[in-house]
Amino acid sequence: MxxxxxxxxxxxxxxxxxxxxxxxxxxxxxxxxxxxxxxxxxxxxxxxxxxxxxxxxxxxxxxxxxxxxxxxxxxxxxxxxxxxxxxxxxxxxxxxxxxxxxxxxxxxxxxxxxxxxxxxxxxxxxxxxxxxxxxxxxxxxxxxxxxxxxxxxxxxxxxxxxxxxxxxxxxxxxxxxxxxxxxxxxxxxxxxxxxxxxxxxxxxxxxxxxxxxxxxxxxxxxxxxxxxxxxxxxxxxxxxxxxxxxxxxxxxxxxxxxxxxxxxxxxxxxxxCEPDRKVGSIGTAGRVCNSTSEGVEGCQIMCCNRGFTDEIMNRTYHCRCRFKWCCVVECDICTKNVTISRCNGYS
Structure with missing residues (x-):
């Protein structure tokens, strides 16, 4: 092709x-x-x-x-x-x-x-x-x-x-x-x-x-x-x-x-699902998935029933933003814990 x-x-x-x-x-x-x-x-x-x-x-x-x-x-x-x-x-x-x-x-x-x-x-x-x-x-x-x-x-x-x-x-x-x-x-x-x-x-x-x-x-x-x-x-x-x-x-x-x-x-x-060079598959180990979804991005399908592991990560973001006259927007930096699901490896 x-x-x-x-x-x-x-x-x-x-x-x-x-x-x-x-x-x-x-x-x-x-x-x-x-x-x-x-x-x-x-x-x-x-x-x-x-x-x-x-x-x-x-x-x-x-x-x-x-x-x-x-x-x-x-x-x-x-x-x-x-x-x-x-x-x-x-x-x-x-x-x-x-x-x-x-x-x-x-x-x-x-x-x-x-x-x-x-x-x-x-x-x-x-x-x-x-x-x-x-x-x-x-x-x-x-x-x-x-x-x-x-x-x-x-x-x-x-x-x-x-x-x-x-x-x-x-x-x-x-x-x-x-x-x-x-x-x-x-x-x-x-x-x-x-x-x-x-x-x-x-x-x-x-x-x-x-x-x-x-x-x-x-x-x-x-x-x-x-x-x-x-x-x-x-x-x-x-x-x-x-x-x-x-x-x-x-x-x-x-x-x-x-x-x-x-x-x-x-x-x-x-x-x-698994690595196979002949068909161009690199597998899905370590891929991020959605643990609450039943669609193709969901962990059950993405991980091919191998299970997944949740990781808790700290994310920073701008918060409590306010406008100061004139003309600046000032924000604080906040952090929050985010849970990320990743597919398990191969047995």
């Missing part, structure tokens, strides 16, 4: 053995954002990726930043309470499989690339694009309001296209089920951004009467993108390849075929 290896290499700064083969923008064993160094390897590439290296290296820089800052950061946030928590130590083997964890990592990283390139357009950081003004000057009217499309809308279409060129070009040359699943989940990640643009407006008129509004489209908050993909992760569909080599079909015939926005997988996940 090429994008999975991309995620791993960004985290490990290309020091993992998987990162030295097959990853077209790795430079030896070192992560660099120097586009000239990265694209020296472009001589053996063809098509869109070669064009990006030769003509648009700043797109690659934005894509790498989106993979690392948005994709991987959000992956860790969304999975922090699960047995697999998107940790660096587990990504390598996990992402070589077709599990639902792989599906989520591919989708959230693809979304991160789309988000960052689009953001760079709006910020004026890329010469190839700017604000989306395709709808400017179009007047829309509803029962209660009238608005004029204008302002600096986010050019998500550009970010979407460049994400495809950056991520999917190599996968599109193959037709095995791994590539089909990877492309499907990459697309689901991009659509989690593109299909959920929101409207922002500014009022015009005397004394703020808002008789006319100028509106533009903004991308959703990336936390909302992560939340949406996490829900799709929970409802991911197990699939197999159809005879035509182009379609994914659910294993369970009673389940509807996956839509373009669903996440899909073909291999059941390991339980991640």
């Amino acid at each position: 090429r994008l999975g290896i991309v995620v791993l290499c960004l985290l490990l700064f290309f020091t993992h053995p998987l990162c030295t083969t097959g990853l077209w923008w790795a430079v030896g064993n070192t992560l660099t954002f120097d586009q000239n160094r990265i694209c020296r390897k472009a001589k053996r590439l063809s098509g869109k990726q070669q064009d990006l290296c030769k003509k648009e290296p700043e797109i690659i820089e934005a894509a790498l930043l989106g993979s690392k800052e948005h994709g991987l950061g959000e992956c860790r946030h969304q999975m922090k309470l699960r047995k697999w928590n998107c940790t660096t130590k587990s990504l390598g083997r996990v992402l070589l499989q077709d599990t639902r964890e792989t599906a989520f990592a591919n989708a959230i990283t693809s979304a991160g690339v789309t988000f960052q390139i689009t953001s760079a357009c709006s910020a004026g950081s890329l010469l190839q694009c700017g604000c989306d003004n395709s709808s400017n000057s179009i007047i829309q009217q509803t029962k209660n309001a009238t608005w004029l499309w204008g302002g600096c809308g986010d050019n998500v279409h550009f970010g979407y296209i460049k994400s495809i060129e950056f991520i999917d070009t190599q996968e599109k040359r193959r037709s095995d089920i791994k590539s089909l699943i990877t492309q499907h989940n990459n697309e689901a990640g991009r659509l989690a951004v593109k299909l959920h643009m929101r409207k922002e407006c500014k009022c015009h008129g005397l004394s703020g009467t808002c008789t006319l509004k100028t509106c533009w489209k903004r991308m959703p908050n990336f936390r909302d993108v992560g939340n949406r993909l996490k829900e799709l992760f929970n409802g991911a569909i197990k699939v197999t390849g159809a005879n035509n080599g182009k379609t994914l079909l659910p294993i369970n015939p009673t389940i509807k075929a996956p839509t373009v926005t669903d996440l899909v997988y073909s291999v059941e996940s390991p339980n991640f």
Whole structure:
């Protein structure tokens, strides 16, 4: 799974053995954002990726930043309470499989690339694009309001296209089920951004009467993108390849075929309870759990019935804050005991 290896290499700064083969923008064993160094390897590439290296290296820089800052950061946030928590130590083997964890990592990283390139357009950081003004000057009217499309809308279409060129070009040359699943989940990640643009407006008129509004489209908050993909992760569909080599079909015939926005997988996940290098599990010994919850973050599930131990720790915090004229807020420093539960080790 090429994008999975991309995620791993960004985290490990290309020091993992998987990162030295097959990853077209790795430079030896070192992560660099120097586009000239990265694209020296472009001589053996063809098509869109070669064009990006030769003509648009700043797109690659934005894509790498989106993979690392948005994709991987959000992956860790969304999975922090699960047995697999998107940790660096587990990504390598996990992402070589077709599990639902792989599906989520591919989708959230693809979304991160789309988000960052689009953001760079709006910020004026890329010469190839700017604000989306395709709808400017179009007047829309509803029962209660009238608005004029204008302002600096986010050019998500550009970010979407460049994400495809950056991520999917190599996968599109193959037709095995791994590539089909990877492309499907990459697309689901991009659509989690593109299909959920929101409207922002500014009022015009005397004394703020808002008789006319100028509106533009903004991308959703990336936390909302992560939340949406996490829900799709929970409802991911197990699939197999159809005879035509182009379609994914659910294993369970009673389940509807996956839509373009669903996440899909073909291999059941390991339980991640104990260390197993073959599947990328580092186990859950020492993980923090919630002793009062019966959910996935609860100690019974997180600790895999091995039990847990409570630790009492002192925490400091600001308390008894008061405002002093003018203009300072003064606070005392207080301490309190906090109980933290951690999973026991292995017998």
